[in-house]
Amino acid sequence: DAGVTQSPTHLIKTRGQQVTLRCSPISGHKSVSWYQQVLGQGPQFIFQYYEKEERGRGNFPDRFSARQFPNYSSELNVNALLLGDSALYLCASTPGPQGANTGELFFGEGSRLTVL
């Protein structure tokens, strides 16, 4: 079975540009979350979506936005890119709005964004 898939895997942007990252959850999973992982740090929560509605938002500026589609896939958009936005962006899915029985999030391999 396919896990969480993300695209693109790598991309390079310049300051001020905009980027869109895409995520397809595990089949049957209805909740998608986004995390930012700066090099050498743990992932940091950005958003959670369930049934196309935003369920949670982390401490990120309004330049970050996301949405979830009827097929439960999701996009993360970042506007007006800054050098500090360079990171690995991870998408994770769960069957419902809460964690799986063990509290598990199922992560994809991420999209590595470099801002020059």
Added chain:
Amino acid sequence: QQQVKQSPQSLIVQKGGISIINCAYENTAFDYFPWYQQFPGKGPALLIAIRPDVSEKKEGRFTISFNKSAKQFSLHIMDSQPGDSATYFCALSYSGAGSYQLTFGKGTKLSVIP
């Protein structure tokens, strides 16, 4: 935002030895205390998790010890193997107001040498 402090930042262990990673947190309203393992170029994957009403959980060579009064939990890897070389993250799992999120520690890079 909930805080979790993880130590050490890096750890070198000989094959067959015991790897110990510690985490301390500041608050108590959590559902699970999971540990995630991340290999280079991969996303984190759940290794083992413990509920706050349990003091210890063992799965194979991996054991979580949880001290609720001290607000600390630790991961022990017995008989460490070179294939265990990865970055390990402790996390706090929180469900509230209809959302679910993890707060991660900064990670411990484990190197197991033959």
